[in-house]
Amino acid sequence: MNQAGNQTQQINLIDELTALKIMWKIRIFEETIQELFDAGELYGTMHLCTGQEATAVGGAGILNKSDWIVSTHRNHGHCIAKGTDIRSMFAEMLGKKTGTNEGKGGSMHIADLDVGNLGSNGIVGAGFPIAAGAALSAQMQKTDQVVLCYAGDGATNEGSFHEALNLASIWQLPVIYFIENNQYGMSSSIEQMVNIDKLSERGKSYGIEGFTIDGNDLASVTSTVSQAVAKARNGGGPTLIEALTYRHKGHSKSDKLMYRSQEECRQWQENNDPIVRLEQKLIQTARIEEAAIRQLEMTIRQEMAELVASVKLDSEPTVADLWTHVYAEDEV
Template identity: 45%
Template sequence: MTVDKKTLKELYTRTLKVRRFEEKVWDLFGENVVPGTLHLYLGQEAVAAGVTTALKKTDWIQSTHRGHGHVVAKGADMNAALAELLGKETGSCKGKGGSMHITQFNVGVLGATGVVASGLPIAVGAALSCQMRGTDDVVACFFGDGASNNGTFGESLNMSAIWKLPLIWIVENNLYAMGTPIKMMCPSATIAQRADGYCIPNVVVDGNNALAVYEATVEAVKRARAGEGPTLIECQTYRMKGHSRFDAAKYRPEKETKYWLSEERDAVRIIREMAIEQGALTETQAEKIDAKISKDVEKAADFAKKSDFPKPEETLDDVFAEVA
């Protein structure tokens, strides 16, 4: 596939935006202004960037408990996203959701969920809705290697296949379900091959290479929009940090971390060099984009910090929608 320069630039921009956003979240956590826990997306940025660049605005994504990156890559307002992480009333969920439920419906995010593998059935429903309403919208559903061991994986892949739904299953295989290595819990060499049992075309890509993720997603989206049904893409990637905020991930062997966390494997470096090599960006332009993103993230952090907490009695709001 030949990719135009604009797309390469976009892939770099989105990958970097997620990186800078998550670095800021890490800093804010250090400042002790983020209540609760966090599952950082650092290291996996190329997956969200590659997938969302292949989608249009009205396409949907279903996120996970490690969802900041998905939401930011899909085009979320960063002010509302960071404010949500800080539990502020200006947050996209008015402080009701936080990190595990960070969501912005207006840019096509169906939700982030705290229950591993619970997003798959919801993605089936959204894709069925796209199909029944006769739109050409598609749904990309993110989930981790661990989720592929849950019952909903089988149920949902099956349903998406029998109904030829416009769905792209994105497995972010970061090798660990919390602290448990996937190779202990999955007998096959890849997650992707599990899709064979449901007659779903599947492919394994380098999840740290935004272009590779993008290209695989473009093919899958083409099939989905043409009514040819779902595709599963396994993106092999790695967490830069632990599972959650207090996990130092000491259980990962040194040889493995050395490889995955090397400069060589860094998602931002990979797409940046590619874009520069192919003439989509100059070094100066790349720096300029970085400066702009960093400034926006900084502003968003200021906005979030300065925002008020919700009033305690707002606890009672939004349980039910008003009946018309």
């Protein structure tokens, strides 16, 4: 990506030790909400991103606070990496008034404009045109903002994907379309859904530079996204990134994983876990010891438990709250 040149210094490249901490926060957050659901304390649905932490931290985690992300139904990692308050996320999941959406949105609709989180979406492929619109706004107002749009592999077969990429290309919008290819769109293997080897090849049809990377390697994700962001901020237009990864859990909380083998899951979890890979790298380069990592993990688990205990004491929305945030309060 020579277009970026020496502009990558504009990016807030995340330190690997800091990244490891955030990745563990994402994983333990999800383990905690899974426990809450199993205990009957969490209602509705949720889609876990366990196993995809590197795509969240290596993408959203390196953006400026003023930059925007658009997320999907599998959104927890993206939101945490962008800086959305974890306590508020727990509150949203538990339907509390202190939640990011005051308890009205639940897992799939977390948003936090204060940190550039434009929100998650339960509609497959809906984020593509939203991201294009946000990027157009940034371009027209000359705000120097960049938009990172997350989507799953299955979403690339939606019409919104092709329409948005075409607009982003002809207008040279400052947007990165980041496809988390976790091998399955719900229960369908990506190999059965497309007739190309790399989803990033679809960018060629619209004159957009495309890259397929190892989505479980933090350094690869960080490097590719940082160059794409610098390119977009420099007026170089959009980039399409396909990050190969794997979700350890099912599509949603009720998925019994009947469509993939236990051996396949075991291979990915044991040999390609993004957290384990980063830990091994840090230990091998003598940047941290195993004992320190385990202490970090224990500390985060304790922090999460304390947050949940605190959130459970928060008030819930009232019937009157149903009528708030329905219409814009100010004149448009």
